[in-house]
Amino acid sequence: MRRIALARRPTGLPVPEDFAFETGPVPKPEADQVLVEVTHHSLDPYMRGRMDDAGSYAASLALGETMIGQGVGRVLASDVEGIAEGDMVTGMTGWASHAVLPGNQLRVLDDSVPATTALGVLGMPGFTAWKALEVYGRPKAGETLVIAAATGPVGATVGQLAKAAGLRTVAIAGGAAKCTLARDSFGFDAAIDHHAFDDARSLRKALAQACPDGVDIYWENVGGKVLEAVMPLMNVGGRVPVCGTIAWYGGGSSDKLPQIWRTILTKRLSVNGFIIFDHWDGFPAFLTDMTPRVAKGEIAYLEDITEGLENAPETFIAMLTGGNTGKTIIKV
Numbered sequence: 001m002r003r004i005a006l007a008r009r010p011t012g013l014p015v016p017e018d019f020a021f022e023t024g025p026v027p028k029p030e031a032d033q034v035l036v037e038v039t040h041h042s043l044d045p046y047m048r049g050r051m052d053d054a055g056s057y058a059a060s061l062a063l064g065e066t067m068i069g070q071g072v073g074r075v076l077a078s079d080v081e082g083i084a085e086g087d088m089v090t091g092m093t094g095w096a097s098h099a100v101l102p103g104n105q106l107r108v109l110d111d112s113v114p115a116t117t118a119l120g121v122l123g124m125p126g127f128t129a130w131k132a133l134e135v136y137g138r139p140k141a142g143e144t145l146v147i148a149a150a151t152g153p154v155g156a157t158v159g160q161l162a163k164a165a166g167l168r169t170v171a172i173a174g175g176a177a178k179c180t181l182a183r184d185s186f187g188f189d190a191a192i193d194h195h196a197f198d199d200a201r202s203l204r205k206a207l208a209q210a211c212p213d214g215v216d217i218y219w220e221n222v223g224g225k226v227l228e229a230v231m232p233l234m235n236v237g238g239r240v241p242v243c244g245t246i247a248w249y250g251g252g253s254s255d256k257l258p259q260i261w262r263t264i265l266t267k268r269l270s271v272n273g274f275i276i277f278d279h280w281d282g283f284p285a286f287l288t289d290m291t292p293r294v295a296k297g298e299i300a301y302l303e304d305i306t307e308g309l310e311n312a313p314e315t316f317i318a319m320l321t322g323g324n325t326g327k328t329i330i331k332v
């Protein structure tokens with residue numbers, strides 16, 4: 001078995017030395033367990049937080065522990081009713097070539113869609129978009145939504161669902177190619193390259209042009225310069241689902257807190273932090289609604305697949321600063 005373990009706690013952005021590539025015997029399943037040969041595993045921004053020692057909404061990884069993550073793979077051996085050798089399954093396999101998991105922590109995949117979609121558009125990121133847009137975004141036809149990291153699995157899905165609900169959708173993405181993708185593949189009405197602006201003020205001018213009626217929903221994925229640019233454009237009664245602050249995952253801060261806080265007050269904004277795992281009981285309804293839409297091509301998705309488990313650390317580090325185009329996946 002091959003695996004990537006946490007070797008050291010990062011300071012700021014992780015570096016390759018924070019990870020260790022290790023080999024060992026393939027684990028053996030016991031009663032009620034399943035042995036999975038992992039074909040693909042997911043790389044997600046939240047994993048950066050698990051590398052820290054600081055308490056968060058979920059437990060930290062221990063040093064030496066296999067990096068956390070969802071995977072998909074083929075069942076090699078099973079002692080669980082309903083899960084047979086050869087089935088494709090998904091579960092929290094970690095960054096590893098093999099995993100032994102209890103049967104009740106695995107979901108058998110059907111073949112109506114590619115197995116890797118269970119990691120992105122039909123997995124945790126897609127569910128985040130589907131559930132939190134409804135609960136915290138409360139979209140209404142004719143409104144305007146702005147979202148950064150717009151071509152990632154969360155952003156691209158939020159954008160398409162908001163568009164289908166009749167909103168004007170404005171993407172913020174890193175680079176001209178991602179902006180083209182946002183418009184052409186994910187149907188955004190406008191897309192702005194945040195790299196083209198040195199400061200929040202100039203980014204705000206471009207955003208104001210793209211949002212002639214102001215902003216009703218700012219889906220917060222990044223924080224940083226984007227947050228500072230969007231807040232003054234918010235309409236009274238606007239909603240800000242706070243999903244992530246990736247611009248600050250490696251450190252950094254804003255000196256605009258007094259203005260941002262005042263905008264929340266004067267514009268009577270609803271700012272809601274959420275952790276999608278609190279909503280997990282809604283996951284079956286999400287799959288029922290979204291699987292056929294993805295299978296029919298009504299909801300587009302894009303995967304960025306890197307081959308080789310040993311490349312997971314560098315791929316992960318790159319993703320945190322925009323090196324990915326689409327859902328980041330490792331082909332083990």
Ligand code: NDP
Nearest residue numbers: 045149152153154173174221243244245246247275276322
């Ligand atoms: P992505 O695949 O979109 O990858 C992250 C993207 O963030 C990068 O590609 C980059 O896109 C963008 N980014 C990185 N640094 C900056 C920066 N300084 N300024 C602007 N953009 C930046 O990620 P996901 O779709 O998986 O996740 C999106 C967000 O949602 C993350 O913040 C994540 O933590 C959060 N999340 C939260 C959940 C919850 O329960 N609250 C659940 C799932 C995700 P680009 O090159 O276009 O700038």
